[in-house]
Amino acid sequence: MSDGIVFADRLLDLLGGHRVTAALYTAVELGVVESLAAGERTVTEVANECSTHAPSTDRLLIALVALGICQSAGPNRYRLTDMGACLANDANHSLRNWALxxxxxxxxxxxxxxxxxxxxxxxxxxxxxxxxxxxxxxxxxxxxxxxxxxxxxxxxxxxxxxxxxxxxxxxxxxxxxxxxxxxxxxxxxxxxxxxxxxxxxxxxxxxxxxxxxxxxxxxxxxxxxxxxxxxxxxxxxxxxxxxxxxxxxxxxxxxxxxxxxxxxxxxxxxxxxxxxxxxxxxxxxxxxxxxxxxxxxxxxxxxxxxxxxxxxxxxxxxxxxxxxxxxxxxxxxxxxxx
Ligand SMILES: C[S@@+](CC[C@H](N)C(=O)[O-])C[C@H]1O[C@@H](n2cnc3c(N)ncnc32)[C@H](O)[C@@H]1O
The missing domain is CATH 3.40.50.150 (Vaccinia Virus protein VP39)
Structure with a gap:
């Protein structure tokens, strides 16, 4: 019989749902998605294009990988996944404006x-x-x-x-x-x-x-x-x-x-x-x-x-x-x- 830990564990993920929205919104708002939509990029390239702090951009990209929006394309390099590509402005089924x-x-x-x-x-x-x-x-x-x-x-x-x-x-x-x-x-x-x-x-x-x-x-x-x-x-x-x-x-x-x-x-x-x-x-x-x-x-x-x-x-x-x-x-x- 469970002492509830399984449910509490699931609940923690639900409680943090706003973080997912904020991470996706940030990636769109700062131009990280558009930068990667143009092709694979290193963290430094993304940060330069978006005028963001490189180490913090790296942390955002790591979170985006965990969420299935990006994937690693080699050391310090990232690309969009097929789902992440739907956040780009020119995607066939773009949800960029919905994210904003x-x-x-x-x-x-x-x-x-x-x-x-x-x-x-x-x-x-x-x-x-x-x-x-x-x-x-x-x-x-x-x-x-x-x-x-x-x-x-x-x-x-x-x-x-x-x-x-x-x-x-x-x-x-x-x-x-x-x-x-x-x-x-x-x-x-x-x-x-x-x-x-x-x-x-x-x-x-x-x-x-x-x-x-x-x-x-x-x-x-x-x-x-x-x-x-x-x-x-x-x-x-x-x-x-x-x-x-x-x-x-x-x-x-x-x-x-x-x-x-x-x-x-x-x-x-x-x-x-x-x-x-x-x-x-x-x-x-x-x-x-x-x-x-x-x-x-x-x-x-x-x-x-x-x-x-x-x-x-x-x-x-x-x-x-x-x-x-x-x-x-x-x-x-x-x-x-x-
Ligand atoms: C939720 S949006 C739906 C828009 C569109 N049908 C769609 O699904 O993409 C509701 C629309 O109703 C319009 N609307 C609200 N009150 C209205 C009114 N009194 N007369 C005409 N249009 C109105 C809004 O401007 C808005 O564009």
Missing amino acids: FEGKMLSRSWMGLADSVRSGRTAAELVGAEGGRYGQMHRDPEAASVFDAAMANMTRLVARDLIAAGDFNSAGRILDVGGGAGTLLIEILRACPTTSGSILDLERCEAAARRAIAAAGMQSRASFLTADFFAGLPAGFDTLLLKNVLHNWDDEHCAVLLANCRSALIDAGRVVIAERFLPPRDSSSRSASTALGDLNMLRGPGGRERTEAAYCELVTSAGLHVAHLFPAGRYDLLIATR
Whole structure:
């Protein structure tokens, strides 16, 4: 019988989880990852390129080897592993911007998680910030661009699974509601050449979305609409896409947004909701990442992660019909019709 030492041992690793985030963030922020992305380097070369203290850089690199981000390439030489390469800016599935978001913004905000659990209020509410989390971003363009770039990383990573499950080839005009800088819409248009669409989001996303549309050469098929999705949605689209939008909001706000979707939707149209469903409370399946995502919603925008049943309830309460439910890699898709 164990005296608990095995559990205490495991717990120590969990307790130090913030160190992992900080080491990865530091490697990205200081340019260590970009230096190694250009090729194998000695410690001195990395330190020179990054203007860092060489012996301390060596200690960071040793930790990065232990975390599977780097590997030794000979005495005092390092290279990125395949996983570490995903932290580089030009990687196919880059999570560089996500690392900056976790390290720069979320880690700091999560230090106050106890205040949110104590009060049920978000970080923005606790400091009396007008307009909630997105209002704060409107006033802090630097934080907003870190957030938008991180969302673009995450969305690009999961786009292939969402597109495969979502059957967008049968769509005509798609409205990506709360589509940020347009990453998902652009990937869908690329994969489904007969479709066109618009990204609808707040003004702060306009410049990044227009740049992304131009960079993809999609000016003739994609546009950006500045609007508040709680005030109503434009008509004329057969597919309304909501990825990682509903989880930002409480049930009352979701009801308004889904009612707006219903009003704007043409008869044969559909609403495609992409979220990560929480397992039901009585299920044995556990997803730490979705459960922690739920705390992130509590602390950040003030929404919540939901079970499949809770999403179905929201959708039917708004007068929509749940037509299909599909798993889509890390995500789940709920297709609703009128
Ligand atoms: C979590 S992000 C998701 C972005 C994008 N759908 C994705 O998954 O990459 C939520 C988006 O909703 C937008 N948003 C928040 N409130 C909004 C509002 N009232 N009207 C329009 N867009 C809003 C935010 O600006 C943000 O881009």
